[in-house]
């Protein structure tokens with residue numbers, strides 16, 4: 269049986285928000301079992317709190333934003349990916365502004381700080397969300413599919429009509445090790461020609477070569493180039509790991525994503541949640557091999573289940 273985990277010690281960081289450009293301080297504290305990931309705005313009267321769950325998502329365009337009618341916290345996805353990747357269930361995140369600091373545009377600094385602070389195993393079992401029937405949701409040529417699987421596996425493909433990116437595909441079993449080594453360091457990216465339009469819409473105001481891979485006509489403008497030759501698709505994997513953690517429990521499934529972004533990720537997890545016991549169940553111990561074989565036997569070729 270896997271147990272819940274939190275940090276051993278608090279961690280503090282300062283940085284600027286990718287979209288707002290505002291300076292922000294953030295402190296991540298250990299929390300009791302069952303707390304989940306609870307964000308608190310320390311700059312507002314009453315220090316309001318909001319849990320990082322699907323129910324509290326208020327926007328999924330460009331970045332993932334949670335909140336209520338009265339306040340919000342945006343661009344939580346890379347921090348969420350760090351929690352998911354390291355298997356951290358419980359923490360309170362105190363933040364004195366409306367956006368999580370961008371750091372270097374990846375999850376690497378969060379991962380480094382969390383590993384440095386230490387991870388505390390707690391006394392309560394960890395509850396997994398186990399997919400038992402295939403489910404997929406699409407939007408044009410974008411698609412996210414959930415399949416039954418004995419662990420958490422992601423397969424992501426992108427195809428940008430740009431010579432620097434083109435078609436890229438990445439697949440991996442997501443463990444603490446693969447996440448830290450192969451995914452956490454992949455940075456967010458954007459096209460130079462879109463900067464003006466983003467700025468007009470109040471987006472990417474804090475973006476720079478320090479916290480994003482910037483793509484010009486036919487090359488990457490960052491002096492040191494890319495961290496991985498397929499850094500773009502790896503960053504998409506990082507994003508979906510963060511978004512999937514809004515389910516409120518770690519997933520046990522194979523997730524196949526094609527060209528999807530935050531908006532479709534949010535719709536996909538909403539659809540999965542709504543499918544309820546048809547598509548998934550909670551489990552706190554590993555699945556037995558016999559159960560997995562039974563699932564595979566039950567999956568007819570047309571067994572696209574609730575494919576949409």
Ligand SMILES: [Zn+2]
Nearest residue numbers: 345456503507
């Ligand atoms: Zn991202």
